[in-house]
Structures are given as C-alpha cells and as structure tokens.
Amino acid sequence: MTEKNASVHWEGQGKKGQGQISTETAALKAYPYGFGSRFEDDRKGTNPEELLGAAHAACFTMAFSFACDKAGFATEQVDTQAKVRLVPEGDGFVIDRIALTLEAKVPGIAAGQFQQIAEAAKRGCPLSKALASVAEITLTATLKS
Template identity: 85%
Template sequence: MTEKSASVHWQGQGKKGQGQISTETDALKAYPYGFGSRFEDDRRGTNPEELLGAAHAACFTMAFSFACDKAGFATESVDTQARVRLVPQGDGFLIDRIALTLKAVVPGIDEAKFQEIAEGAKKACPLSRALASVPEITLSATLDKAR
C-alpha cells in the first residue's frame, strides 16, 4: 500500500489570486498556477488539467510496460501523451475527454497483441480507474519499429 501527497497554497481572490503547488517529493515545490496558466496562455505556471494529464500518461505508461513484461515482451521505449479537455458546463467546467497517444518500441510483438495489451493497460491503470467519470478516454497506440 502506498500513499502520496501534494499540497496547494492559494493567495488572493478568484481570477487575481495565485496558487503554489508542492509535492512531497519536491518534484514540484511552490510551483505557480493561476487563472492565466489555466484559462489563458500564461506559460509561467501549470494547471490542474496539465498535471492530471501528466499523471495519467505516467500511470498508463507504467501499466503498459508492466503488462508487456507479464506477456513476455520487453519494452524498449514507450512515449505517451495525454491531452485533457476542459469544457464549460453550466456555471462551472467539466473534463469531458482525455486522449492518450502511445508510441512504443516493443521487439517481437505483433500488432494485434500490442493493441490488446495497450487497451488492457488503459483499463487497468489506477488513474484510468480513478477517472472513470470522464465521459471519453481514448487511446491511439502506435507500434514503432526498433530503433
């Protein structure tokens, strides 16, 4: 069993306020975020959707690599991108789609087995399970030839 933590400090009011995100590992330490980095093009900070995408991509990538190991295939390289879409809904917002894009080099695997393992990993990854309320989680998986 494992438990990880993160914390946020917010100062100021609404759109003018600024937050700082920290993780227990200090991977993020007082990292800024606010209205501009979430809804505008301010690249000086992060936002919850970007962090959620990073977490989902990381979790899925590990689940895929572990599933390949279990099936007898060693992953050489795995690259995953997660695009998280935030849309207005009523007076608030909703994450209505997460699109995962996987590119991997897995020597000796055929396309059908590759797709089967990728889909299984998408369903089994703890973050995918935690995000089950997201209406659409897609996966585009590409098997690359060994480099």
C-alpha cells in the first residue's frame, strides 16, 4: 500500500484569497493558486483541474505502458494529454468531462490490440476509477509508427 500527501495553505477571502499548494516530494512547494488561475487567464499559478488532469494523464500513461509490457509489447514513447472541463452547475461547478488523448509508439502491436489495451488502461487506472463520477471520460488513442 502507498499513501501520498499534499497540502494547501489559503489566506484571504473568496475571490481575493490566494492559496499555495505543496506536495510531499516538493514537486510543488508553496505553488500559488487562486481565483485568477482557476477562472481567469492568470498563468502565474495552477488550479485543481490542471493538477487533476496531470495526475490522470500520468496514471493512465503508466497503466497503458504496464499493460503493453504485460501483453509482450515494449512502449518506446507514450504522450498523453488530459483536458478537464469545469462547468457551472446550480450554485457551484462540476467537472463534466475529461478528454484523454494518447499518442504512443509501440513496435509490433496491431492497431486493434493497441486500442483494446488503451481502453482497458483508461477503465482500469486508479485515477479513472476514483473519477467515476465524471459524466464523460473519453479517449482518443493514436498508434505512431
């Protein structure tokens, strides 16, 4: 079993407040976030949806590579992008879609088997399971030659 830690420190009220996100590994150390980086075009900070997308893409990519290895195929290169959509719902917001885009170079694999492994990795990665309440998680998978 494994357990990872992250923390947030917030100061100020609502839209005027500012937070800092830190992770156990110090990959993020007091990294800023706030209203501007979440809902406006402030590029000086991050936001929960961006971090969720990065985590989902990383988890899915690792699951895909491990599944290819188990099937006897070595992944040479795997690139994944995750687009996380936050939309208004009632008095708040909801994440209603995560769109994963995979491009991978996997020598010797047939296109059909590549798609099957990619779909299984999407369903089976721990973050996909944790995000089961998201209405739509899509995958576009492209096998590169």
